[in-house]
Amino acid sequence: MTEPAAPGWITRYATAVIRFRFPILVFGVIGVVLLATNATALVINDDYRYFFNDDDPQLLAYNDLQDTYNKNDTILFVVAPKQGGVFEPDTLAAIEALTEAAWQIPFATRVDSMTNYQHTEAEGDELIVADLVEDAASLSSEQRAYAAGIATTEPLLRHRLINPAATATGINVTLELPGVKQGEQRPAVARAREIAATMGDQFPGVDIHLTGILMLNNAFDEAAMHDMATLMPLMFAVIALVMALLLRSVSGTVATLTVVGLSVMAAMGFTAWLGIPMSPPSSIAPTLIMTLAVADSIHIIVSILQQMRAGSDKQTAIIESLRLNMQPVFLTSLTTLVGFLSLNASAVVPLNDLGNITSFGVAAAFLMSVTVLPALVAILPLRVTARGEESPLMDKLADFIIARRGPVLAVSVLVVFGFAAMIPNNELNDEFVNYFDTDIPFRAATDFTTEHLTGIYQIEFSLPAAETGGISEPDYLQTIEHFAGWYRAQAKVVHVDVLSDTMKRLNKNMHGGDAAAYTLPASRELSAQYLLLYEMSLPYGLDLNNRIDIDKAATRFVVTVENASSQEMRDLVESGAAWLRANAPTHMQVTGSGIPVIFSYLTLANSIATFQGTLLAFLLITLTLIISLRSFKYGLISLIPNLVPSMVAFGIWGLVDGQVNFGLTVVSALSIGIVVDDTVHFLSKYLRAKREKGLDTEGAIRYAFGTVGRAITVTTLVLILGFMIMMLSDFAMNEGMGKLTAITLALALITDFFMLPALLLVLQPKNEKASAPARPVPAA
Known part of the structure; x- marks a missing residue:
C-alpha cells in the first residue's frame, strides 16, 4: 500500500506562486530592500573585551x-x-x-x-x-x-x-x-x-x-573589514561560476544568485535592526549565508530541470519540484537553523553573533527559495533539452555500492575508527596573537x-x-x-x-x-x-x-x-x-x-559550553528527523552519517595540526546542521521511493542516487568552496574554521554516498522482494 504523493496544500501553494509570480517577486524584493536599508547602521566591535560575556x-x-x-x-x-x-x-x-x-x-x-x-x-x-x-x-x-x-x-x-x-x-x-x-x-x-x-x-x-x-584591537577591526570587503564578492563570483558550469542554465543561475543576494541583504538588515555589531568571527556570516542559500535553491532548480528534461512543461516542473522538495528543504533549513542557534551556547559572544546572524540568513534563504525563486523561474525563460537518462554517473555509483555493500561498509567502519583514535591528539589552545596570519x-x-x-x-x-x-x-x-x-x-x-x-x-x-x-x-x-x-x-x-x-x-x-x-x-x-x-x-x-589569561580560560569554558550546545542540537536534530521521516529506525540510522564526518575531521586535524582554538571548537555545532542536509535529502528520496513507489531497498537507493545525487554533489561542492574561501581570511580563526568545516562537509558527502547506502542495504529486511524496476526514471 502506497501513501499519497504529497500533501495537496503544497500543490495548491505552488500553483498560487506561479499565478501571483509578479506580485510575489516585487513585494519580496521591496521588502528585503527596505529591511536592508538598516545595514548602513552596522558597526564593527573591535574591542577584545567583546569576546566575553559581561558577567565573565x-x-x-x-x-x-x-x-x-x-x-x-x-x-x-x-x-x-x-x-x-x-x-x-x-x-x-x-x-x-x-x-x-x-x-x-x-x-x-x-x-x-x-x-x-x-x-x-x-x-x-x-x-x-x-x-x-x-x-x-x-x-x-x-x-x-x-x-x-x-x-x-x-x-x-x-x-x-x-x-x-x-x-x-x-x-x-x-x-x-x-x-x-x-x-x-x-x-x-x-x-x-x-x-x-x-x-x-x-x-x-x-x-x-x-x-x-x-x-591588537585594531587588527581585529581591520581583519573584519577586510573579510567583509573581499570574501563576499569572491564568494558571489564563485557561486555564479559554479552554478553556470554545473546547472548549464542562465535562468537557473540568475534565479539562484537573486535568492543569495536577497538572503544576505535581509540578514544584514535584520542584524543592524537588532543592534548586533560585527566582529572578526561574525564577519564571515555573509559568506556563510551566501553558501547556505545556494543549497536550498540548487535542490529546487535541479529538480525543475530534471522534470523538464523528462518532458514536463515549466509550470508543471515548478509545481512538482516544490511538491518533492518542500519537506526536505524545510527540514534541512530547520536543522541548519538549530545547528547555528546552538552557537548561542558558546562562551564567546562573537560566536553567538555568528550563529544568530547566519540563522537569520538561513531563515531568509528558505523563504526566498519557496517564494521568490519559483516566481522568478516562472517569469524567466527556461529551456532544456529533453532526455531520458539523467545521471549515468550516479547510476554507476549506486550499482557499485549495491554490489559491494559488505566491503564498502567494512572499510568505512575501519576508516572511521582509525581516524577517531587520532582525536585525542588535539589540544585546546588559544594564543590571541595567532588569530592573525x-x-x-x-x-x-x-x-x-x-x-x-x-x-x-x-x-x-x-x-x-x-x-x-x-x-x-x-x-x-x-x-x-x-x-x-x-x-x-x-x-x-x-x-x-x-x-x-x-x-x-x-x-x-x-x-x-x-x-x-x-x-x-x-x-x-x-x-x-x-x-x-x-x-x-x-x-x-x-x-x-x-x-x-x-x-x-x-x-x-x-x-x-x-x-x-x-x-x-x-x-x-x-x-x-x-x-x-x-x-x-x-x-x-x-x-x-590579564588578557592572555582571560583568553586561556575562555577557551576552556567555551569548549565545555560548545560541547553541551552541540549535544543539545544533535538531540533536537535527531528528534526532528525521527518525526519528519516518520520512522524511529531511519531517524536512528541518520545518527551515523551525521556523527561520522565531525569525528573523522577532528581525527584528521589531530594528525595534521592538533591545535584547537575556540573557533574550531564550534565547528561540530556549526557543521552538524549543514552535514544533516545531505542525509535528509538522500533519506527523504529513499523513503519516498519505498513508500510511494513501492520500490525495494536496492531500487530505492538507485532512485535516491538518481533524483538527488547530482543536487547533493552540487550543493556540497558549493558549500566546500564557500568554506574554502574562508581560508583566505586574514583572521586565522576564520581560516581554521573554514578549513576544518570544508573537510567535514567533504567527508559528509563521502559518508552519504558510501557508508549510508551500504548501511541501508545491510539492514534491509531479509525477506524483502524486488517490487519495482531496478532503475526507475528519476523524475517520475
Missing part, C-alpha cells in the same frame, strides 16, 4: 585590576637598528626622538622608554631622579656606555624595554580611550603609524615595529618583539597589603620579593615587574650607591620615606599610579611570559595562586589576571 568572572577580575591602576591599552614601538646596537649615536637619537613624538598620539597618558627611564642617584641626602638619556646626540662614548650598563642590568628595563644584547628596545605608550564608541583606537593607531613612518624616513638605520593591545603587520611585529625583545603575554596580580600604606611594610615587600623570585625561576617567564626592585634600588641610592645596600629597607618608615621622596621627584606622566593604588594598600605585580599555550598560561596562573596560598598571608592570596 575572568573579565570582571581584569576590569577590577584596571580600575585600580591605569588601564593597559598600549602601543609598543619596537626599535631595532639594522646594524650595531641601540646605543649607537644615531639609534639613540632615534629612540629619544620617537619617545618625544609618541606623546602626540591621541589619548596618550604615559610614554615609557629606555631614554626617559627615571634613573636615580643620591648626592648626600638628596635623591636625584632624571632621564637616563638626555640630548642623545651630544653624549660621549663613555656616557653612552654608562647608560647602556644601567639599561641592560636594571630589572625594570631588562627583558621589558631592552634586551640584554642591546639590539632592540621598546617605547611603550599607555592610552586612556574615552570608551564611548567603536573604533576609538583608529586615530591613535593612524598617528602611531605616521610617527613610525616619519621616524623611519628620518632615521633610515633603524626598523620600527608596532605592537601592543591597541594594535603571519603577513598581518600586527602579527609580524609581535613575532619580532617576542623573538628579539620581550614577551607580549602578561599575568597581572593586584597584591593587597594588610592596611592603607601597608605596601611599605618589610614583611609585605619581602613576600612580593620572594614571589618574584619564584616566578623568575619558572619556564616561559621572561620578566617580572615588582615594587621590591625599586625599593632595593632606592635603598642602595640612599646608602651612597653601596652594592651591599641593594636590599629592602629595614623598616616601614624608611620604605615610606624613600617612596615619598621618589614619587615627588618623578615628572608628570611617569608617576607610580600604574604600579601602586591610591591608598598605597596594594601593588601591581606583572609577569611577562613568552609564547605559551592556553594550558601553560593557566598552569602559570594557578601555580602562582598556589604559591601565594602556601607562602603569603590570607589577604594576599589572590589569582592572576
Whole structure:
C-alpha cells in the first residue's frame, strides 16, 4: 500500500506562486530592500573585551585590576637598528626622538622608554631622579656606555624595554580611550603609524615595529573589514561560476544568485535592526549565508530541470519540484537553523553573533527559495533539452555500492575508527596573537618583539597589603620579593615587574650607591620615606599610579611570559595562586589576571559550553528527523552519517595540526546542521521511493542516487568552496574554521554516498522482494 504523493496544500501553494509570480517577486524584493536599508547602521566591535560575556568572572577580575591602576591599552614601538646596537649615536637619537613624538598620539597618558627611564642617584641626602638619556646626540662614548650598563642590568628595563644584547628596545605608550564608541583606537593607531613612518624616513638605520593591545584591537577591526570587503564578492563570483558550469542554465543561475543576494541583504538588515555589531568571527556570516542559500535553491532548480528534461512543461516542473522538495528543504533549513542557534551556547559572544546572524540568513534563504525563486523561474525563460537518462554517473555509483555493500561498509567502519583514535591528539589552545596570519603587520611585529625583545603575554596580580600604606611594610615587600623570585625561576617567564626592585634600588641610592645596600629597607618608615621622596621627584606622566593604588594598600605585580599555550598560561596562573596560598598571608592570596589569561580560560569554558550546545542540537536534530521521516529506525540510522564526518575531521586535524582554538571548537555545532542536509535529502528520496513507489531497498537507493545525487554533489561542492574561501581570511580563526568545516562537509558527502547506502542495504529486511524496476526514471 502506497501513501499519497504529497500533501495537496503544497500543490495548491505552488500553483498560487506561479499565478501571483509578479506580485510575489516585487513585494519580496521591496521588502528585503527596505529591511536592508538598516545595514548602513552596522558597526564593527573591535574591542577584545567583546569576546566575553559581561558577567565573565575572568573579565570582571581584569576590569577590577584596571580600575585600580591605569588601564593597559598600549602601543609598543619596537626599535631595532639594522646594524650595531641601540646605543649607537644615531639609534639613540632615534629612540629619544620617537619617545618625544609618541606623546602626540591621541589619548596618550604615559610614554615609557629606555631614554626617559627615571634613573636615580643620591648626592648626600638628596635623591636625584632624571632621564637616563638626555640630548642623545651630544653624549660621549663613555656616557653612552654608562647608560647602556644601567639599561641592560636594571630589572625594570631588562627583558621589558631592552634586551640584554642591546639590539632592540621598546617605547611603550599607555592610552586612556574615552570608551564611548567603536573604533576609538583608529586615530591613535593612524598617528602611531605616521610617527613610525616619519621616524623611519628620518632615521633610515633603524626598523620600527608596532605592537601592543591597541594594535591588537585594531587588527581585529581591520581583519573584519577586510573579510567583509573581499570574501563576499569572491564568494558571489564563485557561486555564479559554479552554478553556470554545473546547472548549464542562465535562468537557473540568475534565479539562484537573486535568492543569495536577497538572503544576505535581509540578514544584514535584520542584524543592524537588532543592534548586533560585527566582529572578526561574525564577519564571515555573509559568506556563510551566501553558501547556505545556494543549497536550498540548487535542490529546487535541479529538480525543475530534471522534470523538464523528462518532458514536463515549466509550470508543471515548478509545481512538482516544490511538491518533492518542500519537506526536505524545510527540514534541512530547520536543522541548519538549530545547528547555528546552538552557537548561542558558546562562551564567546562573537560566536553567538555568528550563529544568530547566519540563522537569520538561513531563515531568509528558505523563504526566498519557496517564494521568490519559483516566481522568478516562472517569469524567466527556461529551456532544456529533453532526455531520458539523467545521471549515468550516479547510476554507476549506486550499482557499485549495491554490489559491494559488505566491503564498502567494512572499510568505512575501519576508516572511521582509525581516524577517531587520532582525536585525542588535539589540544585546546588559544594564543590571541595567532588569530592573525603571519603577513598581518600586527602579527609580524609581535613575532619580532617576542623573538628579539620581550614577551607580549602578561599575568597581572593586584597584591593587597594588610592596611592603607601597608605596601611599605618589610614583611609585605619581602613576600612580593620572594614571589618574584619564584616566578623568575619558572619556564616561559621572561620578566617580572615588582615594587621590591625599586625599593632595593632606592635603598642602595640612599646608602651612597653601596652594592651591599641593594636590599629592602629595614623598616616601614624608611620604605615610606624613600617612596615619598621618589614619587615627588618623578615628572608628570611617569608617576607610580600604574604600579601602586591610591591608598598605597596594594601593588601591581606583572609577569611577562613568552609564547605559551592556553594550558601553560593557566598552569602559570594557578601555580602562582598556589604559591601565594602556601607562602603569603590570607589577604594576599589572590589569582592572576590579564588578557592572555582571560583568553586561556575562555577557551576552556567555551569548549565545555560548545560541547553541551552541540549535544543539545544533535538531540533536537535527531528528534526532528525521527518525526519528519516518520520512522524511529531511519531517524536512528541518520545518527551515523551525521556523527561520522565531525569525528573523522577532528581525527584528521589531530594528525595534521592538533591545535584547537575556540573557533574550531564550534565547528561540530556549526557543521552538524549543514552535514544533516545531505542525509535528509538522500533519506527523504529513499523513503519516498519505498513508500510511494513501492520500490525495494536496492531500487530505492538507485532512485535516491538518481533524483538527488547530482543536487547533493552540487550543493556540497558549493558549500566546500564557500568554506574554502574562508581560508583566505586574514583572521586565522576564520581560516581554521573554514578549513576544518570544508573537510567535514567533504567527508559528509563521502559518508552519504558510501557508508549510508551500504548501511541501508545491510539492514534491509531479509525477506524483502524486488517490487519495482531496478532503475526507475528519476523524475517520475
